[in-house]
Amino acid sequence: MILAHLLKPEIVEMIEAGAWNELRSFLADQPAPEIAELIASLDGRDRLVVFRLLPRKLAGDVFALLDADLQNLLVQGLAGDEVRELLAGLPPDDRTAFFGELPASVTQRLLDLLPDAQRRETLALLSYPENSVGRLMTTAYVTVRPEWTCEQALEHLRRRGRDSETMSVLYVVDDAGRLVDDVPLRRLILADLPTPVASLLDGRCDARLRSLQDREEAVAMFKKYDFYAMPVTDDDEVLLGIVTIDDVLDVAEQETTEDFHKLAKVRPLGGSLRRASVSLLFRQRIGWLVGLVGVNLLSGAALSHFEDTIRAAVVLVTFLPLLIGSGGNAGSQSATLVIRATAVGDLRPGDALRLLWREVLVSFGIGLMMAAAVFLLAWQRGGPGVGVVVASAMLAVVMFGSLVGLLLPLGLARLGFDPAAAGAPLLTSLADMGGILIYFSIARAWMGRG
C-alpha cells in the first residue's frame, strides 16, 4: 500500500503535467482516508482536480471523511450535477453531518438538489438538536421480524444489506416498528437455518439510546458497553435509526478537544487549528483573557492594601512570584485531576467529602515539603523572620490553591455546569489573589509582632 498523502509532490507534478489517466488509476487504488489526507494538504485548485478524478463510490467515501470547511469549499467548486450525484451517494448520517455544518444560505439550494425521499430524510435528521443523538443516527440498517426463520432473515439481509452501515447487529421490530430486541449477526450465522428468529432473542436489548439524548451520553454508553452499534428509539420505543461506533469515536475526540480548550479558557474553535483564521482565534481567546483582567485587578487591589508592609521589606516582594505560582500550580493539578475524572465517569457526587478530606492531607504534605524547600533560602535572603513568613505562607498558599482547585470544579458540577469551566487561568487568578492576601497578612502579622 502506498500512502497517497506521502506522495504529494509527485501528485502535484502529475497534475501540472496533465497526466490524468495515470493519476486517475493511481487514486482509484488508494484507501479513502489516505486520499482525504492528500486532499486536505493540497491547494484549492489541485484539490478539486484530484476530487474530480475519483470513481463515484470512492468520491463519496472521501467526501465523508473531510472537515466541514473543506467539504464546503469542494461543493462550491463542483457543478450542480456533480453535487447532486455526490450528495445522493452519501450515507444518511454523513449527509446530515454535512448539511448540519453548512451556512444557512446554502442549505436550501443544496437540499433542492436531492431526490424527494432523501430530502425528507435529511430534513428529518436535521430537525434533531445540534448535539443530540438524533444527529448522529443513520437510517441505513436492517430490521427483521421475530416470526421469520433464520433462513428468511439471512435472505432478507442478502437483499437489503448492501446499503446498511453495519451488519454486525440486526434489529428485531414488531408490526408498529417498535424495537423488540437486537440480535447479533454472529448469533444468526451460528443458528440452524429453520430456527425462528424469535428463539434467538434474549429478551433484553441491553443498550438503547433516545434520539433527544445528549451525544455525550452516547459516548459514555459506547465506552461502557463494548458495542459497535446501538439502536435509537423515541419515547414509544419506535426504532428511529442506529448510531455506529466510528461516529462516536469522532464525537469523543471533539468533546475531549473542547474540554482541553475549556481548561485553557479558549472558546471552542469548532474545527481545525491549522485552518483557523487570525480573527477567529482572536475572538475565541480574547473573551476570557479580558474577563480575567478583572480578577487580576482584584489581586492588585489586595496588594495595594499592603503597600506599607512592602515598603518596610521589599525583599518580601521577591518571594511573591514563587508563592502565588506554587499555589496556582498545585491548584491546576487538583482541578485537572477532578475535571478529567468527572469527564470519564470516575467520580460520583457522593465522593466529594472523601476527596476533600484526602486533598487536605495531600496538600498539607505537599505544602510542608515545599515550605521546607524554601525556608533556608528565605532566611538567608531576608533573615529568620522572612524565612518563617515565607515558609508558613507557602504551606497556607499551597493548601489554599489545592482546595480551590478541588472545590471549584466540584461546585460547578454540583450546580449543573461543566466542571471543565474551572480552567487553569481562572484558577491561577483566584490562587494569585488568595496567595497575596495570605502572604502579606502573615507578613504584616509577623512584623507587627516584632
Place this chain on the structure above:
Amino acid sequence: MILAHLLKPEIVEMIEAGAWNELRSFLADQPAPEIAELIASLDGRDRLVVFRLLPRKLAGDVFALLDADLQNLLVQGLAGDEVRELLAGLPPDDRTAFFGELPASVTQRLLDLLPDAQRRETLALLSYPENSVGRLMTTAYVTVRPEWTCEQALEHLRRRGRDSETMSVLYVVDDAGRLVDDVPLRRLILADLPTPVASLLDGRCDARLRSLQDREEAVAMFKKYDFYAMPVTDDDEVLLGIVTIDDVLDVAEQETTEDFHKLAKVRPLGGSLRRASVSLLFRQRIGWLVGLVGVNLLSGAALSHFEDTIRAAVVLVTFLPLLIGSGGNAGSQSATLVIRATAVGDLRPGDALRLLWREVLVSFGIGLMMAAAVFLLAWQRGGPGVGVVVASAMLAVVMFGSLVGLLLPLGLARLGFDPAAAGAPLLTSLADMGGILIYFSIARAWMGRG
C-alpha cells in the same frame, strides 16, 4: 432494564438478609457493564459475594470490565479452582490485560493455574512491550482460505465462530499463515454461496498493524480508518492476531487522560482517581511542584534586581499579578491549542512557521486590547507614566507568553518529546519570569528617562 448499580441499597439489603436465590436470579438478568459498576461501588466482602453469584459466562464478562486493582482484589478472595475457571474463560486480550497489571509476585502462581495452551498463549502475548499493539491483540478471530467457496467459509464460521471476538471481518491467509486480504462478513453474506472466497477479495487489505508498533499509532489508525477490527502482522506479514475497536476506545481514553495530567504536571496515576491513595497522589504531584520552585526562584532573583525601582514606586507592584497572570493565561491558551492539535494529528511539522506568524498577529491584537483595558486604570492609580508603563508592558508580556506557549510545545515535539510536557504550570512559571523582567525593565527605563 433495571440498572443494577442504581439498586445498590436494595442489593446490600439482599446480601444482609441472605436472599441468595433472589439475588442470583436478579443478577443473571443484568448486563455485564451494570454489574461491573455495581461491584466497583460495593465494599470488599459484598463485592466477592455478588461476584460469586454470577453465572460463569457473565462472571468472565464482568471481570474483564473491572479496573486492574479490583480484578486483583477479587482474585485474592477467590479459591484456586474459582480462579482457574475464571481465567480460562476470559478472552485472550482481556487475560493479557489482567496479567499485565499483576504484581510480578502473583503472576507465576496464577499462570500455573492455566491449561498449557492458554498459558503459552498468555506468555506469548505478555512478551510484547507494555504499550505495544501486541498487548492489545486477541487471537480469537476466524481465518479462511482463498480457495474455499463462500459456502465453505460460512460453514467454517458456524463451527469456529463461537469464540471469535468479532465476526464482522474474516481474515484470508495463505499456507504460510501470511495475511492475504480481509473480507467483511457483509461481503460474504451478500455473495452467492458457490463463489470462491478469492473472487471477493479486493487485493488491498487497507490497514494493518504491526505487533511492535506503539498502541497510540493503533488509535490513530482506527480514527482514520473507520474499522471495527484491524489485523496485526509481524514483519513477514504473518497474521498474529487482531485488535478490536472497543479496546482502542479504552486506550484512547487512557492516553487522553495522560495528556490532561501532563498538562497539569501530574505524573500519570495509572488508575482511578477515586481509589488513588494519599501517598500515590502525593508522589505523583510533588515532583514537578518542587521542580517549578526552582523556576519561580529565578523570578524572585529577577525581581530582586529591581528593588530600587520598586522602592521608588510601590504602586508598580500592585500591577504585577495582573501582568504576569495575563502573560501566563495567554500562554496556556496557545500551548493548549497546539498540544491538542498535535495529539489529534491536526498539525504537521511544516506548519510551524505559519503558526508562528499567525500567533504574532493574534497575540499582538490580544495584547493591544488588554493594554487598552488597563491603561486608564493604571493612569488613575499612578499617573500617566504608570499608565504608559503598565499598558506597554501588558502588550509585551501577552505577546511573550503567547509565543513561549506556542514555541515550547513545538520545540519539544521537534526534539522528539511529547509536546504535552509543556504544561500550564511550567508555562506560567516561565511567563512569570519573562513578565517580571519585561515589566520592570520598561518601568526602570521610563523612570530613568523622567
